[in-house]
Amino acid sequence: MSLLRRLFGGFGERPPAPPLLLRVRAGSGAIPEQVELVITWASGRRDQRSVVAAQGLCIVPWRVGEGAVQIAVRALGGRASLRVSVRENASGSVHEVRLADELAAE
DSSP, rough: OOOHHHHSSSSTTTOOOOEEEEEEEESSSSSOOOOEEEETTTSSSSEEEEEEEEETTEEEHHHHHOEEEEEEHHHHEEEEEEEETTTTTTTOEEEEEEEEEHOOOO
């Protein structure tokens, strides 16, 4: 590693995006223990996960080079969808997700 790189810490390189943090709640306010996520990245790559959510918190690692993500969330008989850009997620703050009743959403 060059002296300049050590002094300036890789100046000009973008730091990695923080993980996407979701706090999921049902419309009634109930907090799910199990959450189903369908994650579609801007590149078209798609992942499906079943997550054990402590206090409704889900953590999704941000994929390197992706500019945005669309996430479908299902739990406790409800569902929600959200889109988050890398810029919106730059602060690493928690995104609140309120589930709508599946029957009411149809």
